[in-house]
Amino acid sequence: xxxxxxxxxxxxxxxxxxxxxxxxxxxxxxxxxxxxxxxxxxxxxxxxxxxxxxxxxxxxxxxxxxxxxxxxxxxxxxxxxxxxxxxxxxxxxxxxxxxxxxxxxxxxxxxxxxxxxxxxxxxxxxxxxxxxxxxxxxxxxxxxxxxxxxxxxxxxxxxxxxxxxxxxxxxxxxxxxxxxxxx
Amino acid sequence: xxxxxxxxxxxxxxxxxxxxxxxxxxxxxxxxxxxxxxxxxxxxxxxxxxxxxxxxxxxxxxxxxxxxxxxxxxxxxxxxxxxxxxxxxxxxxxxxxxxxxxxxxxxxxxxxxxxxxxxxxxxxxxxxxxxxxxxxxxxxxxxxxxxxxxxxxxxxxxxxxxxxxxxxxxxxxxxxxxxxxxx
DNA sequence: TTGTTTACTTACTAATAAGTAAGTACATTT
DNA sequence: AAATGTACTTACTTATTAGTAAGTAAACAA
Numbered sequence: 148x149x150x151x152x153x154x155x156x157x158x159x160x161x162x163x164x165x166x167x168x169x170x171x172x173x174x175x176x177x178x179x180x181x182x183x184x185x186x187x188x189x190x191x192x193x194x195x196x197x198x199x200x201x202x203x204x205x206x207x208x209x210x211x212x213x214x215x216x217x218x219x220x221x222x223x224x225x226x227x228x229x230x231x232x233x234x235x236x237x238x239x240x241x242x243x244x245x246x247x248x249x250x251x252x253x254x255x256x257x258x259x260x261x262x263x264x265x266x267x268x269x270x271x272x273x274x275x276x277x278x279x280x281x282x283x284x285x286x287x288x289x290x291x292x293x294x295x296x297x298x299x300x301x302x303x304x305x306x307x308x309x310x311x312x313x314x315x316x317x318x319x320x321x322x323x324x325x326x327x328x329x330x
Numbered sequence: 331x332x333x334x335x336x337x338x339x340x341x342x343x344x345x346x347x348x349x350x351x352x353x354x355x356x357x358x359x360x361x362x363x364x365x366x367x368x369x370x371x372x373x374x375x376x377x378x379x380x381x382x383x384x385x386x387x388x389x390x391x392x393x394x395x396x397x398x399x400x401x402x403x404x405x406x407x408x409x410x411x412x413x414x415x416x417x418x419x420x421x422x423x424x425x426x427x428x429x430x431x432x433x434x435x436x437x438x439x440x441x442x443x444x445x446x447x448x449x450x451x452x453x454x455x456x457x458x459x460x461x462x463x464x465x466x467x468x469x470x471x472x473x474x475x476x477x478x479x480x481x482x483x484x485x486x487x488x489x490x491x492x493x494x495x496x497x498x499x500x501x502x503x504x505x506x507x508x509x510x511x512x513x
Numbered sequence: 514t515t516g517t518t519t520a521c522t523t524a525c526t527a528a529t530a531a532g533t534a535a536g537t538a539c540a541t542t543t
Numbered sequence: 544a545a546a547t548g549t550a551c552t553t554a555c556t557t558a559t560t561a562g563t564a565a566g567t568a569a570a571c572a573a
Binding site: 165166167169170239244245246248249250252253259262263266267270289290293294295297298300301302305306308309311312313317320321323324325327 | 348349350352353422424427428429431432433434435436442445446449450453472473476477478480481483484485487488489491492494495496500503504506507508510511
């Protein structure tokens with residue numbers, strides 16, 4: 148069954164977002180699935196392979212999300228992005244970038260590359276979104292759209308981290324201000 | 331000598347900011363100091379004790395920094411804060427909050443408490459700074475000063491994380507926009 | 514001078530980590 | 544019916560981890 152493979156990747160994704168890549172082991176995956184750790188190694192010989200699979204899934208999930216919002220007005224697309232972060236906040240997760248970037252120096256090279264790919268994709272999409280939205284008069288902000296995209300990504304990422312420590316209203320406050328600043 | 335103790339805390343602080351709390355071991359500290367791992371355990375019986383010492387030092391360093399800027403105009407104080415993050419960026423470090431918050435769920439309780447203390451101290455100080463600066467006409471921004479403080483902390487924290495992945499100019503761009511938004 | 518404290522080292526233990534080699538049960542293909 | 548592939552398990556190895564108990568050499572105190 149391809150089912151087990153998907154369950155492993157899903158669990159690994161969740162573990163990265165709750166405990167961090169260096170803080171989970173194959174046992175954390177094999178136990179809940181009621182299989183042996185060697186079964187996880189059967190699908191993903193090394194932890195680097197598993198990490199890469201998680202990032203590949205994150206990238207394709209992002210791309211399909213972006214695609215499905217394509218026809219919506221720019222502010223609605225931005226709200227969808229923010230809503231996806233709100234979901235993570237409510238289930239006490241951080242985003243993949245927020246989890247993996249502090250550990251960046253300790254990650255295998257293949258994971259570093261995918262993480263760069265992921266962040267480049269988010270920023271490129273958001274930059275275009277802001278630019279188009281500004282042209283249409285939906286958004287209003289000063290300065291370069293790329294810089295504004297960076298600010299928004301930066302705030303969403305950090306809001307999940309801060310929510311862990313100072314409580315969940317950190318996310319609300321930050322995301323509200325973010326929208327207020329450009330609408 | 332108290333010297334060794336301080337060197338241990340200093341090294342641990344650096345390791346947390348470069349590799350993360352769960353990714354360094356006592357060997358990473360004992361080797362460069364040319365002592366045995368048991369010598370580290372002599373000063374800090376458990377890793378939780380060492381982590382607490384690092385956070386206590388971070389808190390007192392923060393407080394003495396804040397104190398030394400007290401007499402300066404508010405924008406100068408903010409620039410000092412930003413400069414301290416720029417230093418971290420240049421030496422390829424993230425801040426203590428940026429490193430520890432993704433691992434928050436895996437941290438011992440004493441470290442969770444100190445991390446809350448640390449973030450509360452930063453935000454309380456920055457909130458007061460922004461409020462005073464706005465009264466004097468040095469800063470100009472909409473909304474609650476506490477929310478704005480959250481945004482600034484959030485951006486500074488995340489800019490160091492993003493710099494790791496997408497390059498160092500992420501920090502420049504974000505910090506520049508931050509100042510532009512309120513000056 | 515004797516005893517005690519300080520700052521370690523030596524030499525471990527127990528637990529957990531990632532990873533592997535060989536075997537097995539079942540399904541599918543030839 | 545025989546051979547092969549799939550999805551695992553059993554049973555390990557090797558490395559690393561946090562942590563500890565007991566010893567030691569030098570400094571200091573009574």
